[in-house]
Amino acid sequence: MSGSVVWLRDDLRIADNPALRSAVDRGGPVTVVYVLDEQSEGIRPHGAAARWWLHQSLAALDTDLRAHGTALVLRRGAAADVIADLVAESGADAVFWNRRYGRVEREIDAGIKAGLVAGGVEAHSSAGTLLWEPWTILTGKGEPFKVFTPFWRAAQAMPEPRHPWPEPETIAPPADVASDTLEDWALLPTAPDWAGGMRDAWTPGEHGAWDRMERFIDEALADYDQRDEPAQAATSSLSPHLRWGEISPYQVWHRLHETLEPDQRRAAPAFLRQLAWREFNWNEYFHCDDIARTNVRREFDAFPWREASDAELDRWRHGTTGFDLVDAGMRELWHTGAMHNRVRLATASFLVKNMLVDWRIGEQWFWDTLVDADAANNAANWQWVAGSGFDAAPYFRVFNPDRQLERFDPHREYVRRWVPADEDRPEPMLDLKTSRQRALDAYAEMRRA
Structure with missing residues (x-):
């Protein structure tokens, strides 16, 4: 037996890693490799915030692997070439x-x-990223679900997701395999270094994921019914850790089914439903060709988007629209690489509906600035807001950012956190009533077309 190669992708962990566990159980030396593939045709390069997270996560993983007797091998290039070379070496x-x-x-x-x-x-390939393989949850006609609620009902009727795999105690290292260094890859911002807020907000890596998970259960799960209020610490903040596979959905699922306090048990199903929404988005991604660039509902190909000026787009990107909730959210995004989910909906709706800007422009900005942007959830959620995706919000549903602020941040705690009260605020860049009607007229025009 000559040994094995474990090729990591979005599964940067040691525990509950089926590929790694299978290789270790097989016996012999194990070469654990991460391939930075920006060359294979059709592969979308990571955004800037994701590259920052990837650097930190790979560094943490290498430290953990060394504690288990081996080290992480880094290679850059087209995956087919890299894997073939590594097997030979x-x-x-x-x-x-x-x-x-x-x-x-x-x-x-x-x-x-x-x-x-x-x-x-x-x-050998294994299921390690999703609770349910996308081809296993289908309608009675054998088609993918296009509405979340029946998808969730069908998922709940499936056999319970497998229990997590334990981490191996030791990993036999390969004899001598060359590796790039993280510094060679230049993933971190340097001129300027804009990642200070992300360093303060996050601890990438498997240990950081579990710390976040346990803190959520201990401090926030019981208050999960307040998750729509951005000033409250009632969300899990697990999305980047799930995105990079530092914790698996199997680990989260079963941790939420372990012994909890009564108020935590009451809140757990609502959180698991959010985990299932992630699965639903991946189901959409599996069954649709290119959801980051192509409308799932093809009638939206005829939608009359506006050509916004660079100045208009910059006001949205940098949080100077004159609408406090939108501006707070976009500044939170720039500073931390994340944004509260309720505010994501408001900022996305503002761009797509009030500004009448093609959702793909917003999706690309979030792809570049979110630490949790992945190929399925980022695009599917933008299409949900635009009305062009699976189980999409009706196009005529326009999130009024002022009403959203009154409802979910009535004491302006969240807004004050990101938009200082003494700041000289710009005038609103548009009229909400007029822009809403313009969006509805555009939708009617598309339907006529």
């Missing part, structure tokens, strides 16, 4: 990975698997 006769679900990624993985098998090398 290490003498491995098996490669393990956890599945990806986008069409491009599936085609790349299938090609790599075929090449490995043709060369006499075993290739």
